[in-house]
Amino acid sequence: MFYNAVKTLVKGFYYSRFKVRVIGEDRIPATGPVLICSNHSSEYDPPLIAINVKREMSFFAKSELFKIPVLGFLISHLNAIPVDRGKGDRAALKKSVEKLKEGNMLLIFPEGGRNKSGTLKDLQQGASFMAVKSGAAIVPAAIKGNYDRKKGITLIFGKPIDTKALTEQGKNRKEITEILREDINNLLISETIT
Secondary structure (H helix, E strand, C coil): CHHHHHHHHHHHHHHHHCCEEEECHHHCCCCCCEEEEECCCCCCHHHHHHHCCCCCCEEEEEHHHHHCHHHHHHHHCCCEEEECCCCCCHHHHHHHHHHHHCCCEEEECCCCCCCCCCCCCCCCCHHHHHHHHHCCEEEEEEEEECCCCCCCEEEEECCCECHHHHHHCCCCHHHHHHHHHHHHHHHHHCCCCC
């Protein structure tokens, strides 16, 4: 209830302030464990994805944000998972795998932080680790453009990656991460998406 109320308010703000275009939202599985993995260049990115997905999702947030009175309350009620950045936070990884095994959806930015270069960096293997451990599908996503009224921002969802099938074919986490990187990169550089 709270999640959906906040989502409606934020969606109203985004669509009144920015020119937003969304492609491929029908590619996101309606049920089961799903990891949405996207490039990340702005603090506006997480809400952009959350408001354009029908399902509730969890996401990672820096643990220090939970200590800020109003913000901490807000993000904890919006399914945020606290993570200690800069170190391998096993508790956050364990919690995320548990949420996925329960059939939930999780948003992750596998570059490991914001990247304003316009070129996708090498991805960390956390997403493929969580997907393999939980059996989750990975949906690659790309955010293109600018958060303004004139040029606009485009959010593109790609075809889900079946990590179970890839694991059965003998693909390891590094290889799955490379497939994900290629998929996100293709979404970023493609001029037309079908």
